[in-house]
Amino acid sequence: MSAQDARKGQEPVTGDTQVVTAEPAQAKPRHRRRLSEGARAERRLGWTLCAPAVLVMMAVAAFPILYAVWLSLQRYDLRFPQQAHFIGLTNYGAVLTSQYWWHALVVTLIITVISVAIEFVLGMLLAILMFRTPFFRGTMRTMILIPYGIVTVAAAYGWQYAWTPSTGYLSALFGNSAPLTKTVAAIAIIILAEVWKTTPFMALLLMAGLSLVPEDLLKAAKMDGASAWQRFVRVTLPLMKPAILVALLFRTLDAFRIFDNIYILTAGGNGTYSVSVLGYDNLFRALNLGIGSAISILIFICVAIIAFIYIKFFGAAAPGAEG
Amino acid sequence: MASIASPRRGRRAKRLTATAAGVTLAASTLAACGTSNAATVATLNFYSFNDPSGAVQTAVTNCSKHSGGKYTISYNKLPAAADDQRLQMARRLAAADPSMDILGLDVTWAPEFAQAGWILPWTGANEQAAKAGTLAVPLQTATWKNQLYAVPYNSNTQLLWYRDDLVKTPPKTWDEMIADAQALAKEGKPHLIEIQGAQYEGVTVWFNTLISSAGGSILTPDGSKASLGAPAVKSLEIMKKLATSGSADPSLPVQMEDQNRLAMEAGTAAFELNYPFVYPSMKADDPALFKHFKWALYPAVNAGQPARVTIGGINLAVSKYSPNPSLAFRAALCLRDRENQLNAAVEGGLPPTLESLYSDPALFTDYPFHAEILAALQAASVRPKTPAYQTVSIVISHHVSPPADIDPVGTEQAMVAEINDALASKGVIP
CATH class of the missing domain: 3.40.190.10 (Periplasmic binding protein-like II)
Structure with missing residues (x-):
């Protein structure tokens, strides 16, 4: 049974189709008769209602972004305010030719890809566990969600102490070693902290996706002789695809902007800095608003590219997508 | 699909109309109340490292008491890490924050803060008082482009x-x-x-x-x-x-x-x-x-x-945005006077910047190495002086x-x- 068949089979039982059968007789003619006038009024009302939100968004999002773009085109160092002047794309040139930027980008991508992949597999297992467990469902869900409820910085300090020789039990377990001082080991610990912290979030999003899969369909597949693995791969996963993509998109964007775990665990030392940490150091330690803003804008562009790839992929590959 | 979508959209619009809420943006104006006349006691905000020994707090209390009712100093403790201290002060000074008067700067910050125009130069009687009896190398750290911008509070050396x-x-x-x-x-x-x-x-x-x-x-x-x-x-x-x-x-x-x-x-x-x-x-x-x-x-x-x-140590500077700069200069000089530096050395172990204190027997019991410290400070080097x-x-x-x-x-x-x-x-x- 393919996913397309599954979606067709699902329709008669969903709430949406019940609305269709109950309302079209009244809704359709009224809507057609006052289409232009009513639609315009509705649109006006819509804009009026949106206006305060749009204004707030302009003030808190659009303005800072445009201002950052403007700063990134200047030599603007807080320590030399008199020497601020427009220098075009020079800052971008400096960043893109700097080995530190490319190092940070590679580190960030490694952390993003590995942590999201692990989170996805673990998150799926936990989601199924939370969804299917017959006993202690509430307790189970609470327990799984605890790491997500802990403040990242507090959790990161916990990891940092645990891995520090002479104070940490994890360090002691590995012969009182100092893994946070070695690049590869430190990045592995950052990924571990990230996975531990955000897998519950992934599980939560995936559980919402699991609840989209109608029981009847799984029962029907079982009747047709599909094994548990076949039911998961051929029925559950295709139906969950939109939820999976949303979960992966959210986590990828979050993971790409990783800052707090690194800031606490290594402060970016020994080559463990991500693009966000690099941006922070250039903005706030070097007080170099020009270079720092250029890095911020480049991060913004990377995030936009990731989102674009996902949405493109989502629109093209999601089964039964509208339009 | 359209037949499903349109009635839903209509209902959503109605729901929105019913629950429409007005957004009120209240703007409040903060009036600065930094004016001081003869009758009122000015409050000087002193931002410095968190001193666990209590010596800084003692100095703050002493100077407030001896100001003749002119000012009281409020001791605001900066974060533990030097980077965070600098960041907080730089961020606030770049925004012309008037609620900082006396700043405890690390010995490497004076050129940066001076070049950015965030701290006031020391001139005239204040400059003379700051230089009198003070060790030369610590004074160098407080100087930028031949102009004194801070007064050395304590020094340190290995x-x-x-x-x-x-x-x-x-x-x-x-x-x-x-x-x-x-x-x-x-x-x-x-x-x-x-x-x-x-x-x-x-x-x-x-x-x-x-x-x-x-x-x-x-x-x-x-x-x-x-x-x-x-x-x-x-x-x-x-x-x-x-x-x-x-x-x-x-x-x-x-x-x-x-x-x-x-x-x-x-x-x-x-x-x-x-x-x-x-x-x-x-x-x-x-x-x-x-x-x-x-x-x-x-x-x-x-x-x-x-x-x-x-050498390491702390220099005291006066913010350009201080509403009471002349009182702030006086208070800074008081905070690092002989008595308070001696106390900081004995209580907090911080090497003084006044040369005469190194021959004061009061220092000897806790500072058996006072002669070596003085010798090291006299021959000391400073870190690169640049903003x-x-x-x-x-x-x-x-x-x-x-x-x-x-x-x-x-x-x-x-x-x-x-x-x-x-x-x-x-x-x-x-």
Whole structure:
């Protein structure tokens, strides 16, 4: 049974189709008769209602972004305010030719890809566990969600102490070693902290996706002789695809902007800095608003590219997508 | 699909209409109330490091009491990490925050804050009072472009601490010290040399001490370009030699001052290059070892050419945005007067900046090493004086740590290029 068949089979039982059968007789003619006038009024009302939100968004999002773009085109160092002047794309040139930027980008991508992949597999297992467990469902869900409820910085300090020789039990377990001082080991610990912290979030999003899969369909597949693995791969996963993509998109964007775990665990030392940490150091330690803003804008562009790839992929590959 | 969508859209619009809520943006104007007349007592906000000894609080209380009703000082404690202290002050000063009057600056910040126009120059009677009896090298750190911008509150410098049960006469040079350590290792005795090797400000201080002792400097005298050269290569060779000699602590690439102290107290080390705070700590933590805990001047790079140790410490500056600058100058002078500096030295172990205090018997019991400290301070070196110091330091610490990875000639060349970029706020810092 393919996913397309599954979606067709699902329709008669969903709430949406019940609305269709109950309302079209009244809704359709009224809507057609006052289409232009009513639609315009509705649109006006819509804009009026949106206006305060749009204004707030302009003030808190659009303005800072445009201002950052403007700063990134200047030599603007807080320590030399008199020497601020427009220098075009020079800052971008400096960043893109700097080995530190490319190092940070590679580190960030490694952390993003590995942590999201692990989170996805673990998150799926936990989601199924939370969804299917017959006993202690509430307790189970609470327990799984605890790491997500802990403040990242507090959790990161916990990891940092645990891995520090002479104070940490994890360090002691590995012969009182100092893994946070070695690049590869430190990045592995950052990924571990990230996975531990955000897998519950992934599980939560995936559980919402699991609840989209109608029981009847799984029962029907079982009747047709599909094994548990076949039911998961051929029925559950295709139906969950939109939820999976949303979960992966959210986590990828979050993971790409990783800052707090690194800031606490290594402060970016020994080559463990991500693009966000690099941006922070250039903005706030070097007080170099020009270079720092250029890095911020480049991060913004990377995030936009990731989102674009996902949405493109989502629109093209999601089964039964509208339009 | 359209037949499903349109009634839903209609209902959603109705729901929105029904639940429409108005957004009220209330703007409140904050009126500044910084005006002070003769009848009112001005409050001066003093932002400085969090002093656990209580000496700063005592000074604040004393000065408020003796101000003749002119001002009271409010002591605001800055975050523990120096980077965070600087960031908070820089951020607020860049925004012209009037609620900061007296600023406790690290010795490396005055050029940066002065160049940005955030702190006021010291002139006339205030300048004279600030300079009177003050040690010359600490004064240098508070000076930018021949103008005094702060008054030295305390100073700090490193000595060589060693165990006289292992080493009879303290080594005079780095080569001697490494040879001594290797000899001790052969005898199977504690032999490690403790120094700050982590990738942070402390390792820049080590490099600065070595290059100054070798007769060189990081920047040219006007601070516009990297200088480095042969003395830098010599310094890098020493750092690498220590790191690969077997006499450095295995944790050298992550060690800071406190890890050095703990390693010395644990009994695995024979030598330690550190600030005087290790002395009262050893006294309290290990009285047996304390009996053999002795000090000497920092080892030289070249025999017969005394080391020029980098100084630390705090300078007090007055914010350009202070509503009461003249009172702030007076209060800053009071906070670092003879009585308060003596108290800070005795209570907090911070070396004073007033030269005469080093011959005051009141200091001697807690400061048996006062003569060595004074000698070190008189011959001391300062870190590069440039508004871009922070970036220069980050570049240096990334190149010299971990010390075992140094390639003396190649590292020197890479540092010259990156320091020049940092001075022009051009490149990206790691």
